Amino acid sequence: MVIFDCNGVLVDSEPLVAEVVSREFMRAGFALTPEIVARYFTGRRPADMFADVEIAAGRRLPPNFATVLTNEILKRFRADLRVTAHAAHALAWLRGPKCVASSSGIDRIRLSLETTGLLRFFEPFLFSASEVRHGKPAPDLFLHAAARMRVDARNCIVVEDSPVGVAAGVAAGMRVIGFAGGSHAGPAMLEQLRAAGANVVITDMRALKGTIIDLRGW
Structure with missing residues (x-):
């Protein structure tokens, strides 16, 4: 198999994802560039990425962050x-x-x-x-x-x-x-x-x- x-x-998809993820983290007040996203989180689960970012920043992401990010990625995928x-x-x-x-x-x-x-x-x-x-x-x-x-x-x-x-x-x-x-x-x-x-x-x-x-x- x-x-x-x-x-x-x-x-x-990876360049598209890195751009969208970086943009949404920036909007939430977390300074992650597309290059950082690509370097540290390519291939990993969103939940694991969120946990690592929260630990590194010492604060929580907005409660609806996962839903917003998923919707934005899907929207970008439909277009590009x-x-x-x-x-x-x-x-x-x-x-x-x-x-x-x-x-x-x-x-x-x-x-x-x-x-x-x-x-x-x-x-x-x-x-x-x-x-x-x-x-x-x-x-x-x-x-x-x-x-x-x-x-x-x-x-x-x-x-x-x-x-x-x-x-x-x-x-x-x-x-x-x-x-x-x-x-x-x-x-x-x-x-x-x-x-x-x-x-x-x-x-x-x-x-x-x-x-x-x-x-x-x-």
Whole structure:
């Protein structure tokens, strides 16, 4: 089975998210730039991000912050979200079971895939880190997805774009493909994904099928 992260892998969302998250934190009186958001929170659950920010700032976020932020992200996605180049082609040729396991909430996952035309490849196999106790880099989400799909974790391949996501896949005992082809992925990302434990790193979705075939042969 192949388990896909959503943000930064299937959809080119990370720059949009960083902009919206930074703007809403600024409005709430928390000085987080898009660069800080991207550096420290890419791949992580919103709830974990909120907790870390509150601890660092020594004060609480507004009670409705999570709802406001989610609504603003969804609004931005409806207007500007784009599919990752060649993702649909790669998925069309990929045989065997597959699912999406993302740190985002299930509504955001579904909207992301609907907006970009990818939902047909995965519905109903969508899993959110809100369903498990610990978010990435803990292995909980990937192990949850494997259990729900009734596949042994050792027979799973994870496709991830963040070091915390790669670390989660490795901790789950799965083979991991690092993807550094999103618009947010600079030259340093390849080494960061390798350092986190990725078995292979690719920069183009057209390389996905061959890479998966190779990993299945290991």
